[in-house]
Amino acid sequence: MNNKRILITRLSALGDVIHTIPLVCALKRQFPNVFIGWVVEDKACAVLVNNPVVDKLYILPKKKWKKNRANFFGNMREFFSIIAEIKRDNYDIAIDVQGLLKSACVNFLSGAKRRLSHKHTREFAFLFANELIDSGAEFSCSEHIIERNLRFAAYLGCNDLSVHYSLPSSKEEDKMYVSSLMKSLDKNKKTIVFSPATTWENKHWLPEYWGTLLDEFSKRCNVIFTGMKADEELISQIISFSKNKECLSLAGKTDIISLLEVFRRADIVVSVDSGSAHLACSVEKPKVLCIIGPTSEKRNGPFGKGNFSFVADISCRPCFKKKCAGNNIECMRRIQPASVIEHINKLLTNT
Numbered sequence: 001m002n003n004k005r006i007l008i009t010r011l012s013a014l015g016d017v018i019h020t021i022p023l024v025c026a027l028k029r030q031f032p033n034v035f036i037g038w039v040v041e042d043k044a045c046a047v048l049v050n051n052p053v054v055d056k057l058y059i060l061p062k063k064k065w066k067k068n069r070a071n072f073f074g075n076m077r078e079f080f081s082i083i084a085e086i087k088r089d090n091y092d093i094a095i096d097v098q099g100l101l102k103s104a105c106v107n108f109l110s111g112a113k114r115r116l117s118h119k120h121t122r123e124f125a126f127l128f129a130n131e132l133i134d135s136g137a138e139f140s141c142s143e144h145i146i147e148r149n150l151r152f153a154a155y156l157g158c159n160d161l162s163v164h165y166s167l168p169s170s171k172e173e174d175k176m177y178v179s180s181l182m183k184s185l186d187k188n189k190k191t192i193v194f195s196p197a198t199t200w201e202n203k204h205w206l207p208e209y210w211g212t213l214l215d216e217f218s219k220r221c222n223v224i225f226t227g228m229k230a231d232e233e234l235i236s237q238i239i240s241f242s243k244n245k246e247c248l249s250l251a252g253k254t255d256i257i258s259l260l261e262v263f264r265r266a267d268i269v270v271s272v273d274s275g276s277a278h279l280a281c282s283v284e285k286p287k288v289l290c291i292i293g294p295t296s297e298k299r300n301g302p303f304g305k306g307n308f309s310f311v312a313d314i315s316c317r318p319c320f321k322k323k324c325a326g327n328n329i330e331c332m333r334r335i336q337p338a339s340v341i342e343h344i345n346k347l348l349t350n351t
Contacts, residue, residue: 007091014275026153046256087111104128141296197231198274211241212337227251293331
C-alpha cells in the first residue's frame with residue numbers, strides 16, 4: 001500500500017469535505033509514500049488547495065457549469081477532459097466517500113481497478129463500486145460521520161484511526177488582512193464568534209435568541225459575527241433584537257482561508273450545524289458549541305474534545321429534512337438561550 005495511488009471523491013459540501021480530511025490523514029500516517037488525489041467541486045475546494053496531505057487536486061468547476069447550462073456539450077467536454085487526466089494519473093484505488101450518483105460516476109470513470117464505496121448509499125451509488133464497506137446506514141446516528149469515513153482507512157490497513165486535520169497554512173497577507181478586520185477588538189477580552197447562518201433555513205436558530213446571547217456577552221467579550229454577504233440581513237435582524245449592539249460583523253468580508261484565521265484567533269465559536277462549525281472544529285483551537293435541530297448531534301455534531309451540541313428533546317428529530325414538516329422548527333425553538341449562556345460562562349471561567 002505504501003506506494004499506491006489513491007483517489008478520493010468527495011465533491012461537496014464544505015463541512016463534508018472537512019469530515020473527509022481525517023481519512024486522508026490516517027492514510028498518510030500509515031503509508032507515508034501513498035499518493036493522494038482528490039476530486040472536489042470548486043465551492044468546497046479552498047481547504048484542499050495547498051493542503052499538505054493532498055498531492056493532486058482535480059477541481060470540477062460546478063459554478064461555471066451551472067451558470068453556462070446552455071453550453072451543455074462544452075461542459076461535458078470539460079468534464080471528460082478532467083476524467084481523462086485522472087485516468088492518465090493511473091490510480092490503484094478510488095474511494096467514493098460521498099455515496100451519490102455524481103461521485104460514483106467519477107469513481108467508475110477513474111480507471112482505478114479497486115473502486116471502494118459505502119455499502120449503504122443514496123441513488124444506487126454502490127452499484128458503481130467493486131468493493132463495499134459495511135459502515136451502516138448513511139443516516140445512522142450510531143457514530144460520527146468522521147468515524148464512518150475512517151472505516152475506509154481501517155479497511156485499507158490503517159491501525160491509527162485517531163482524528164487529525166490537515167489544513168492550508170495562512171499566508172502572511174491573510175494574517176495581515178484578518179488583523180486589519182479585527183483591529184478594533186479589545187485584546188484583553190475573550191473573543192466569541194457567532195456563526196448563525198447556513199443553507200438549510202430550518203437549521204437556523206431564532207434571531208431573537210441570538211440577540212439575547214449578544215446582550216449577554218457583548219460588554220465583556222469581543223463578539224464577532226461571520227457569514228457570507230447574503231447573511232448580512234440575518235445578522236442585522238439579530239442585532240436589532242439586542243440592546244447592547246457592540247459587535248463586529250465580518251459577513252461578506254472573509255473567504256474560507258481568512259475565516260480559518262479568524263477561528264484560529266477565537267476562544268469560543270457558537271454556530272448552527274454548518275460548514276463554518278466544522279471549519280472551526282478543524283482548527284482545534286476554539287471550543288465549538290453547535291445548536292442542532294433537524295440533524296443528529298451524534299452524526300453531525302462538532303467533533304473534538306470540549307466541543308458541545310445543544311439539542312431539544314423532541315420526538316421528530318433528527319429528521320434530516322431541509323423543510324420542517326410542521327413548519328414551526330420546534331427542534332430549534334425549544335433550545336433556549338439560557339442553556340447556551342450557561343455553557344459559555346463555564347467555558348469563560350475555565351479558559
